[in-house]
Amino acid sequence: MQRTPRSAENRSAIAEDARCIFERHVRDRKLKSSKVRTELVRNIASLSGHFTAETLQGRLDPQVRVSKATLYRTLGMMCECGLLISHEFGQGALFFESSLGQAHHDHFFCVDCRTITEFTSPGIEAMQERVAAESNFELTSHSLKLYGYCAACGPKRAAAAQPR
Amino acid sequence: MQRTPRSAENRSAIAEDARCIFERHVRDRKLKSSKVRTELVRNIASLSGHFTAETLQGRLDPQVRVSKATLYRTLGMMCECGLLISHEFGQGALFFESSLGQAHHDHFFCVDCRTITEFTSPGIEAMQERVAAESNFELTSHSLKLYGYCAACGPKRAAAAQPR
DNA sequence: CTAACTGCAAACACTTTGCACGCCA
DNA sequence: TGGCGTGCAAAGTGTTTGCAGTTAG
Numbered sequence: 001m002q003r004t005p006r007s008a009e010n011r012s013a014i015a016e017d018a019r020c021i022f023e024r025h026v027r028d029r030k031l032k033s034s035k036v037r038t039e040l041v042r043n044i045a046s047l048s049g050h051f052t053a054e055t056l057q058g059r060l061d062p063q064v065r066v067s068k069a070t071l072y073r074t075l076g077m078m079c080e081c082g083l084l085i086s087h088e089f090g091q092g093a094l095f096f097e098s099s100l101g102q103a104h105h106d107h108f109f110c111v112d113c114r115t116i117t118e119f120t121s122p123g124i125e126a127m128q129e130r131v132a133a134e135s136n137f138e139l140t141s142h143s144l145k146l147y148g149y150c151a152a153c154g155p156k157r158a159a160a161a162q163p164r
Numbered sequence: 165m166q167r168t169p170r171s172a173e174n175r176s177a178i179a180e181d182a183r184c185i186f187e188r189h190v191r192d193r194k195l196k197s198s199k200v201r202t203e204l205v206r207n208i209a210s211l212s213g214h215f216t217a218e219t220l221q222g223r224l225d226p227q228v229r230v231s232k233a234t235l236y237r238t239l240g241m242m243c244e245c246g247l248l249i250s251h252e253f254g255q256g257a258l259f260f261e262s263s264l265g266q267a268h269h270d271h272f273f274c275v276d277c278r279t280i281t282e283f284t285s286p287g288i289e290a291m292q293e294r295v296a297a298e299s300n301f302e303l304t305s306h307s308l309k310l311y312g313y314c315a316a317c318g319p320k321r322a323a324a325a326q327p328r
Numbered sequence: 329c330t331a332a333c334t335g336c337a338a339a340c341a342c343t344t345t346g347c348a349c350g351c352c353a
Numbered sequence: 354t355g356g357c358g359t360g361c362a363a364a365g366t367g368t369t370t371g372c373a374g375t376t377a378g
Contacts, residue, residue, distance in 0.1 A: 030332095031331095031332065031333090032331080032332050032376085032377055032378070033333095033377075033378095034332085034333055034334080034376075034377070035376095036333080036334075037334095052367090053367080053368080054367085066334085066335090067334070067335045067336070068335090068368085069334075069335065069336080069368095070333080070334060070335075072367095072368060072369070073333090073334095073369090076369095088252045088254060090252060092367065093366085093367060093368090094367085094368090108296070108299065108301050110301075111304065117299070117301075119299060123291050124291045124292065127287050127291070128288065128308075128310060131283055131285050131288070131310070132272070132310055132312065135283060135315065136314075136315035136318065137272050137274075137281075137310065137312055137313070137314055137315065138312045138314075138318040139310055139311070139312040140311055140312040141311045141312070142308070142309060142310045142311060143307070143308070143309045143311070144292075144306070144307070144308045144309075146292060146301065146303055146306045147303070147304055147306060147307070148296065148301055148304040148305070149301070149304070150300075150301055151300035151301065154300065154301070154302040194357095195357065195358085196352055196353070196356080196357050196358065197353090197358095198351075198352070198357085198359080199351095199352095200359075201358075217342080217343080218342085230359085231359070231360045231361070232342095232360090232361095233343095233345085233359075233360065233361080233362095234358075234360075236342095236343060236344070237344090237358085237359090256341065256342065256368095257341080257342060257343095258342085258343090
């Protein structure tokens with residue numbers, strides 16, 4: 001499953017949805033809104049793909065200028081209200097992805113080029129439910145990562161191993 | 165699946181196996197052995213359950229005195245030669261577990277009491293293989309974690325939510 | 329006018345690294 | 354006897370927090 005990059009119209013619709021969800025979260029918690037935060041949320045939510053706090057800096061509209069502190073604080077809030085999903089891939093930093101307009105999915109991680117790709121497997125999901133139920137474990141979330149060589153790096157590696 | 169704690173005889177057999185595997189690793193890489201390291205490897209390999217570098221300190225034989233630097237270096241080597249498996253549970257520190265005498269398994273993580281339990285699901289494993297093959301992804305490893313409330317915390321939580 | 333937001337820099341937790349010295353092959 | 358292992362302390366990395374000033378409701 002390859003994710004299609006978001007179109008411009010799509011992105012602005014998503015940004016708007018994100019703003020609404022975030023505003024509700026802010027209201028519920030009796031927090032305050034702010035120009036910086038609103039723009040930041042719109043920006044982040046409309047990104048496609050996976051990013052870290054670090055790589056995020058380079059992908060924001062140049063006019064959105066935020067400190068690392070605010071960035072991390074906002075990322076945290078967006079995770080709390082479900083706008084972002086975070087993942088660990090053993091790379092030190094957390095990876096985030098916008099959840100809006102995204103069906104649930106799991107990930108491949110190429111240990112060579114570090115590319116993250118997505119897949120879905122209803123069968124695996126169903127079996128997870130079953131396994132959890134059998135153990136009286138009340139499932140709230142899960143994380144499935146498959147590590148290895150992607151379709152590009154696998155052959156490349158095989159060729160390098162046998163240079164003849 | 166509950167892991168049975170290791171018996172004393174079992175632990176010493178495992179410690180011995182671990183030593184052999186580690187020695188081979190050392191030889192292959194033209195490194196050197198040392199008293200500290202050998203004892204550390206025997207100790208760590210015979211532990212049952214999951215531990216972090218931090219909690220490990222308290223579980224070693226009191227006579228094994230090592231610096232954090234050596235501890236981390238040894239943990240790294242043990243992972244390289246397959247004696248240890250490491251896991252991230254989003255808790256900051258890496259968790260390790262000895263792999264000797266252990267079948268492959270995946271994990272439940274209780275978000276309340278933070279207990280780690282294990283399970284196996286050949287069905288899930290098989291489906292992972294299939295999904296990877298379909299994407300021409302060459303699988304080398306995987307990580308599946310189910311988060312939620314364990315059999316003890318689930319009911320406890322339900323009761324607290326409705327105190328009547 | 330109060331409480332939350334912001335940026336900055338300092339603090340933090342976990343892990344890695346540089347270095348001087350000791351020990352193994 | 355050369356090179357690796359060790360401990361110590363310092364450095365690193367990613368993230369969080371305290372604080373003084375700013376802004377929203």
